[in-house]
Amino acid sequence: MLKIGLIGAGNRGKDIYANFILNSTDEAQIIAVAEPNKIKREQVISAHNIKPEFSFSTWEDFLKKDKFCDAIFLATGDDLHFEPITIAMEKGYDILLEKPMSNKAEECVKIADMAEFYGVKVMVCHVLRYTPFFSKLKELIDSDIIGDIIDIQHNENIGNFHFAHSFVRGNWRNSNESSPLILQKSCHDLDILSWLLNGSPCKQIASFGSLKHFKKENAPEGSSTRCLQCSLIDSCIYSPKKIYYNNIGSWPTLIATEIQTKEALTNSLEHNQYGRCVYHCDNNVVDNMVSIIEFENGVNVTFNLCAFTDEVCRTIKIMGTKGEIRGNDLKNNIEVYEFGKGQGRFDNGAITTITPEVLIGGHGGGDTGLMNDFIDLCLGKKNDSKTSPRTSLESHIMAFAAEKSRIEGKVININDFINSLR
Numbered sequence: 001m002l003k004i005g006l007i008g009a010g011n012r013g014k015d016i017y018a019n020f021i022l023n024s025t026d027e028a029q030i031i032a033v034a035e036p037n038k039i040k041r042e043q044v045i046s047a048h049n050i051k052p053e054f055s056f057s058t059w060e061d062f063l064k065k066d067k068f069c070d071a072i073f074l075a076t077g078d079d080l081h082f083e084p085i086t087i088a089m090e091k092g093y094d095i096l097l098e099k100p101m102s103n104k105a106e107e108c109v110k111i112a113d114m115a116e117f118y119g120v121k122v123m124v125c126h127v128l129r130y131t132p133f134f135s136k137l138k139e140l141i142d143s144d145i146i147g148d149i150i151d152i153q154h155n156e157n158i159g160n161f162h163f164a165h166s167f168v169r170g171n172w173r174n175s176n177e178s179s180p181l182i183l184q185k186s187c188h189d190l191d192i193l194s195w196l197l198n199g200s201p202c203k204q205i206a207s208f209g210s211l212k213h214f215k216k217e218n219a220p221e222g223s224s225t226r227c228l229q230c231s232l233i234d235s236c237i238y239s240p241k242k243i244y245y246n247n248i249g250s251w252p253t254l255i256a257t258e259i260q261t262k263e264a265l266t267n268s269l270e271h272n273q274y275g276r277c278v279y280h281c282d283n284n285v286v287d288n289m290v291s292i293i294e295f296e297n298g299v300n301v302t303f304n305l306c307a308f309t310d311e312v313c314r315t316i317k318i319m320g321t322k323g324e325i326r327g328n329d330l331k332n333n334i335e336v337y338e339f340g341k342g343q344g345r346f347d348n349g350a351i352t353t354i355t356p357e358v359l360i361g362g363h364g365g366g367d368t369g370l371m372n373d374f375i376d377l378c379l380g381k382k383n384d385s386k387t388s389p390r391t392s393l394e395s396h397i398m399a400f401a402a403e404k405s406r407i408e409g410k411v412i413n414i415n416d417f418i419n420s421l422r
């Protein structure tokens with residue numbers, strides 16, 4: 001039985017990972033928790049029957065003790081990963097580390113180095129690698145069905161309400177407190193692109209983007225700074241009535257209030273950050289960003305990251321010498337076009353439509369696959385996993401370089417960028 005300590009009992013730590021351990025495996029157990037929020041900490045203590053000596057208010061208190069369990073889920077905010085992971089690795093814990101590894105490029109490099117130095121097992125939560133959808137894309141590419149890849153177009157469609165919740169009102173609204181959008185939201189996408197290209201390093205990157213819409217000058221006339229007092233609450237696209245009252249008991253309301261009742265939600269929205277007008281927040285992260293990426297193997301990628309989409313999904317088009325693949329992860333649909341094998345007037349490609357298997361669990365089943373992989377790795381059932389700090393470093397470096405490009409208005413050579421960090 002794998003004994004796990006949870007550090008950071010928020011949405012990821014408590015609602016996803018600890019819940020998985022409780023409900024979906026007999027091979028692991030949460031035996032300790034570190035969380036400053038009393039309500040969340042007590043929810044974990046009661047659900048997992050945690051002994052008083054293994055309940056801590058902070059990661060510092062948890063890690064002051066000698067090693068007392070096998071592994072740690074480290075799911076604190078982006079700016080609170082580096083210090084705890086450094087101590088946890090020194091103490092010999094195996095670790096599931098939430099992405100981004102850190103919100104500072106230098107610290108990401110150090111985490112990758114330290115994991116190898118201490119020889120502990122560390123996985124980074126790049127859940128997309130575990131989804132049947134992206135696994136099928138990789139299998140198709142590796143099968144050579146579309147030949148050599150020439151270009152990829154990738155879109156991360158954040159979804160307007162998701163953006164408003166997480167990146168205007170929520171914890172990732174301000175890059176000074178958390179991370180730039182491309183790191184926080186898209187290190188997954190940059191990781192998947194690198195994975196699909198068999199780990200080919202990135203050569204150079206250029207990005208353009210800005211915060212265009214969610215700012216004071218775009219507030220509708222007559223709007224208030226807090227939504228529950230606003231006369232436009234029923235007509236506003238970003239009304240908390242639609243986003244939160246319709247979702248009591250599930251995301252994103254789980255984040256907007258600790259207690260899942262209408263009364264508790266109203267009480268929370270009266271005071272907390274999720275009851276603020278989207279045009280009057282202290283947000284600074286971009287709501288649109290376009291990147292052009294050249295990989296060492298010659299493949300070019302255009303990557304579109306945008307708040308202004310109806311659906312929350314990823315769409316991809318992979319263009320190869322022998323065919324084309326188009327995919328939409330929300331529709332769980334992949335189309336493969338094989339050039340020269342069709343029947344049409346221009347001998348268009350023969351189309352095969354694939355529906356990848358459906359895995360239960362968040363992120364298109366990726367959360368489930370990640371959990372199983374981590375438990376198997378820690379129990380010694382396998383020697384390797386799909387993610388590691390060294391592998392994740394590639395996507396993180398690309399994200400930091402993209403942000404630098406966007407801010408400084410120049411193309412960033414990745415080797416030069418890496419050298420500047422050492």
Ligand SMILES: NC(=O)c1ccc[n+]([C@@H]2O[C@H](COP(=O)([O-])OP(=O)(O)OC[C@H]3O[C@@H](n4cnc5c(N)ncnc54)[C@H](O)[C@@H]3O)[C@@H](O)[C@H]2O)c1
Nearest residue numbers: 008009010011012013034035058059075076077078098125
């Ligand atoms: N893998 C993914 O797809 C994915 C998705 C969303 C978020 N994330 C990442 O997961 C991490 C957590 O995100 P979240 O949505 O759960 O955030 P969250 O705010 O819900 O949870 C973080 C928790 O850490 C706790 N905390 C703060 N200070 C602490 C301390 N000193 N000691 C112990 N705990 C402390 C907070 O009280 C909070 O409960 C972030 O880095 C985020 O970027 C990953």
